[in-house]
Amino acid sequence: MRAHLQQHRLLIALFILIALMGLAGCALPVQPVGQATGGASADASQNVEPIYIGVSGPLTGPNARYGEQWIKGFDLALEEINGAGGVHGRPLAYIFEDSQSDPKQSVVVAQKFVADPRIIVELGDFASPASMAASPIYQRGGLVQFGFTNSHPDFTKGGGEYTWSNSVTQAQAAPALAEYTVVDLGLDRLAVFYLNTDWGKSTFDLYARRAEELGATIVAAEAYLPEEKDFRSALTRARDANPNGLVLISYQADGALIAQQIKQAGLDVPIVGAGSLQSPDFLKLGGDAVEGVYIQGQFLPTDPRPHVKNVVDRYVAKYNETPDFFAIHAYDTMKLIAQAIELGGPTREGVLKGLYQLKDVPSVIYEKANFDPETRRVVNPQFVNLQVVNGEFVLWDGVKPEKK
């Protein structure tokens, strides 16, 4: 009897497993996410097969929020591209596969994209372990992997000529931040907090080198883990080193936390932050505590120049919020890829050819982006010096903070 019951339950368990898998399987014929936003042009060219772009990134898991920003940027760009008739007369669409930014899943997604003949170029992944594990698969599959959050210095080296990125490297951003801190703001005894990730660590090393060349002293360097929430102990340590400036090589949530905890630790010095802090979330989470923070960003949403203003206005009209760096980067990337397809043709080889031909690509972040064909990265990126005033990012007014 008991054996019978057990068999019975094994059957139920198997049935549940198979039923749920079957259920999901029905939903499997992937719905191209971006196609829905094709708008008027999609109606006009209903019989035309869209050109597909694969996106590998986090939609669930710890980094899911970045994927959410990407989608907003992509959709805005596609609205414009498809509104203007698409590329080569075909609408552009993307298929977003969730990888959780986990290498176990990003390699599977990579194989999926490589095997799917509709996909002619891939965007992402988010963090280095996931992105770089997938690079060899894209390289071998002859599919361009275009990473737009990949600042790891080795990213474009790993996958050979099929790996491209329009993300600035730390080698470009970190020395510029050091110049802003030391030369422009005149701070010379620095306590630096940095994320202990590949991005944070290499930014810090390059930052410290340039800052010391410029005559500043790093009096305290505090590395912290991405999941860190309690900075009071580390801030107390930094306070005892008696700095006259606090530098944050942080992401938005942790940067806001440090700014909030700094006063509680009895440390009252100007704060300088890396461009990654430039986000509405940083202002929202940080509240009063981030007032006056100096940031070196790559774009300013309130920048009156048309290449920024036009896009930001459309973004605000669509989503009713200010775009952050990740959304704008996603927008820029989609536009750039559209142009590469336009130039080289809607095939995998065409995209690669098109990327080499790109010149002065209009960009919100770079105004005009150009690539070095050797490193497959953007040359001479520009930076803007900002400050948080009355809960908004504005251009820095050029006044040095008082030294304490």
Add this chain to the structure above:
Amino acid sequence: MESFLRTFSDQTINGLVIGNIYAFIAVGLALIFGVGNLINFAHGSVFMVGAYVGWICMTWWNLPLAVAFVVVALVCALVGMAIERFALYPLRGAPPIAPLLATIGVSFMIDQAVQLLFSRNPHAFPNPLIEHRFQVGGVTVSAIDLLIAGVGVATALTLYAFLRFTRWGWALRATAQDREAALQMGVNVNAVNRMTFAIAAALGGIAGLLVGMYFNTVYPTMSFQATFKGFAAVVLGGLGNVPGAVLGGLLLGLIESYGVAIFGATYRNLFAFVILIAVLVWRPNGLFSLRPRVAQEPLTGTFIAKGRPVPTPKWLIATLIGVAFVLPILVPNPYLLQILTNAWLLGMVALSVTLVTGTAGQTSLGQAGFMAIGAYASALLVLRLGWPFELSMIAAAFISAILGTLLVFPAFRLRAAYIAIATLAIGEIVNQVILNWEGLTQGAMGIAGLPPPSLLGWQMIRPHEIYYFSLALLCLAALVQWRLVRSPLGRTWRSLREDEIAAQAFGVNLNRYKTLAFGVAAWIAGLSGAVTGHMYTYISHETFTNTTSILALTMVILGGMGNLLGAIVGAVTLTALPEVFRGLADYRYLVYGLTLLLVIRFRPQGLLGTD
């Protein structure tokens, strides 16, 4: 000197405040462990729900703080009772490891549901208290510090009074001491169970609210770290020991705070977990247990032998292997092959877990640490010393076996849930050492440019090549392990699992056999890690995290403890499920959690049964 004193007192306050929060989480875990003998992985999720409910109360409804506390406690108590009723109650009488998997499933569902309902972005949680700092004898404290301390002390006293002076409190303690005896004395142990979950969840929720206020943020991923730190605090204090959990939490907070003060924030976890292991070595019952407790039944072991494994005739296994080998020829789809390659590589890890956990009875949650050791060892041998991959892969497996066993060695005296948490800590220590030992491992930068796996000059870069290679390694590992568990050695391992004391009485040297079990397991996991690392070509301390360890244990529980084919079936199922559920997009991990929960509900001994 004065500045030293100021620093010291400030760090002490920092440590006590964060420690107070750990204590809240730990008390709930300790209660649940005491009464239900269960490691509750869903506790952090309830904590996160508490933070969100508090955030809704304060920012949407503008309720006063005191009311928010009551609402949070009530809502979380209901959530706790629901978890007990729907996920755990149906599993009473099942092998004790089954509810553990149910809590993992529940935590997936809650975390994902909160992400879907309240977006993935963190929300600002404005601190309702006046930001005022008091000077108390040279020490600066803020209003929120005092609030946390006050709520902590008040709750501890209330809980103490409840356990000590009320009939329900007696019932709870009686159930914790001896469930069967309590049942015979007329205690409604099921009601006690539910009440325990309600109390634990309410405490967890209040901790969530306090953390939200303290850090001015709520975010959906706050749950895992909370569970993790809660475990550490509980073990420091002694499992199932409520006052010990409070002291453990405070102590963990202080250790972290002083550790950060001396070494820096990046050493926070390393320092805390090294201390944890040290405490386990010298005081295996926790720092604050005066007398050794009644020996707990092992978490796997004695109760495990319910039902036999599903019979698997030799021809069936031969057919399955045959199908696996001809599959790339019949279906040359690289996407499918990559999923299965991942499944074979994770299947090796699952085999290693089923060896130590299923056969030898030592629940392991540190297998990703062994993978990381294997991957780094092979990467460094190839890139720094120019070894060929064939050699470095084998060497990496041995390095993993030696280092892994040495690391776990201090935990050999531990039993049941202790060893699970100790191995979880060891996995974390491995990752922290990799992160901080920059000279050897390049720290956070990771190691890029690993050559793909190769055999005698033949580089495996096409999907079916690495597929065959990993499948062959898996079959080899399974064969060796099958021979081992069928040998006298395997019988001795099973005797450890069934009853350590009896085994010892029969002259079994426990340490020697545990060393062998962990050595073989770390060898297999290290080999899998080495191949995985070369397949990825880039590894960092984030490549093999403790979520992989938990995944490996989940595979084994799902497939059936100690069942070799079960481990592989579990690996294939859990690697394929997220892919099959891809079409569900955002709901993917919600359904994944639900699947785990339902499968274990109807098949608590695992799909293929325990062996």
